[in-house]
Amino acid sequence: MGAPLENIPNFESDEHLLPVVAQDAVSGQVLMLAYMNREAWEQTLATGNAVYFSRSRKRLWKKGEESGNVQRIKEIYLDCDEDTILLKVEQAGGAACHEGYQSCFFRRWDAGQLTIVGTRVFDPTQVYSQTKSHQEKPS
């Protein structure tokens, strides 16, 4: 069932950023939240790998460009307002987080304390160079 598409997703301008949820296509684990501008969206479609816009670096960010942990797009969903994107991905390397965890959401809020519940897949100091450490932070 198709529908004609006009400005979907709803990027209000070339600079406008939409939030993007990346979810593991198999396990259903929510891996991270990042942002796309129109160019990132178009590059994601063109390459089949997640390309985000880094708000801190103010440039396109090919997820995994340094770590190798790319996200291969399996399915894309849009929400009812067409202003949020959900990617179901295959996460190369098994870890989406620059801190080496499968998911960026590796800490649970327990009555005002944060409990680490995720499993560390890699050691960030072994994956990122010192000067570029934490380059893959999503925001």
Added chain:
Amino acid sequence: MGAPLENIPNFESDEHLLPVVAQDAVSGQVLMLAYMNREAWEQTLATGNAVYFSRSRKRLWKKGEESGNVQRIKEIYLDCDEDTILLKVEQAGGAACHEGYQSCFFRRWDAGQLTIVGTRVFDPTQVYSQTKSHQEKPS
């Protein structure tokens, strides 16, 4: 394992909005993305039900306040930057979307077309009054 918490989540001001992913605690389905300011976060913790900040209505929005489809908080996770919140919820009524679907992400992007893949749980015209129709849109 706990850690001392300073301004976590990282609301930079009382008006600052952070994105919040709501995920079904049992099925793992991503239900919606909405936003919280500090007050919404505090009311969520205090009540045990999701309270968001509606960007369109510019006020707190107790999810389900009109439809009855509240989201009971089961677990809360924070991402590595502490600027995104993941809620694992029990979705009352079985539908998070104001259009009557389980998830707001009920349409899949298929090569430039949107395919409805979600199942409609309720008819929005039966749940929302005409004048208030679509009041629960997240943005």
